[in-house]
Amino acid sequence: MSLSLHPTLALHPVPLDPGLDPEAVDATAALRQAQTALDAFGHATLVVSESRGLRLWQTALARQLMRSYFPDAPDVAVPPELMAWIAREALRRRGGAESLTFTVTRAPKRLNFALHPMDEDGDSEGQWLLVLREASETALLQSLMQAHPTLTARESEVLYWVIQGKTNRDIGEILGTSPRTVHKHLEHVFEKLGVETRTAAAAMALGKVRGGVVA
CATH class of the missing domain: 1.10.10.10 (Winged helix-like DNA-binding domain superfamily/Winged helix DNA-binding domain)
Structure with missing residues (x-):
């Protein structure tokens, strides 16, 4: 299975040129594998750019849930209310606090969002990982x-x-x-x-x- 990538930010195959940095090649390959694994196991995750308000990539389940709960939002856009929450929670995370969840209700179901940094040291230049979980009331x-x-x-x-x-x-x-x-x-x-x-x-x-x- 493949991930839905924003066309301007899609990962392109990296040729195994001897002149390339092996660590860069390994990192790109590892990211592709992680994306494919998330999609294959049915996880609803997406990565957003805080500065651009765009989804950089998303699994098939995440795309499906976003369409269901935000039917008017384009597939690559982050809805304004969700983007506002991301901005608030990003500040909390940078300040060392645990972020709160964001919930959208479509009775009798609700969709919960949890915000995570892309790496252990920070937010990877304004990119954040969102984990989506749907629950039934x-x-x-x-x-x-x-x-x-x-x-x-x-x-x-x-x-x-x-x-x-x-x-x-x-x-x-x-x-x-x-x-x-x-x-x-x-x-x-x-x-x-x-x-x-x-x-x-x-x-x-x-x-x-x-x-x-x-x-």
């Missing part, structure tokens, strides 16, 4: 419904997004309803769970799911 949502059978399907969905830290406005946008309707659902959730706050509702719900307790 279905399992947790089903567990919530089983642990709290008195909740309706919609109330369980609202509770799920409360656990994820979403506001009523956020939840309304995700579920295609108004913040006022979300608030009414939350009132019913609080009443059925016997709690008064979002934090208490989230803690109780997660406690039952993780503890395997079914109401």
Whole structure:
């Protein structure tokens, strides 16, 4: 399998000329092998240029996920919201801090991004490796419904997004309803769970799911 490379940055075969630096030849060959291995084993990874806002290369799975979550972005471009996160996290990494993940939600799934430097000593001149992992919300949502059978399907969905830290406005946008309707659902959730706050509702719900307790 081959990687999708930006045409202006694609790696070209290096002739085994005796005059070439053997270390350069080895490094180029090793990079090609690494790219092919990532693609062959189904890893979703891509390398971006911080200064140019471009994907320098990406595996087939990474390209597929990017198309799914960012349908309006060209295949070689880095979407603005993702680029803004990369810039922030690059500063954190240069300052010695661990970077945070970036998450894009397309209910019931979400795509998580983790940022890694291209080498151990730094960011390889503004190039960063992104590892993409897709997760499904279905399992947790089903567990919530089983642990709290008195909740309706919609109330369980609202509770799920409360656990994820979403506001009523956020939840309304995700579920295609108004913040006022979300608030009414939350009132019913609080009443059925016997709690008064979002934090208490989230803690109780997660406690039952993780503890395997079914109401």
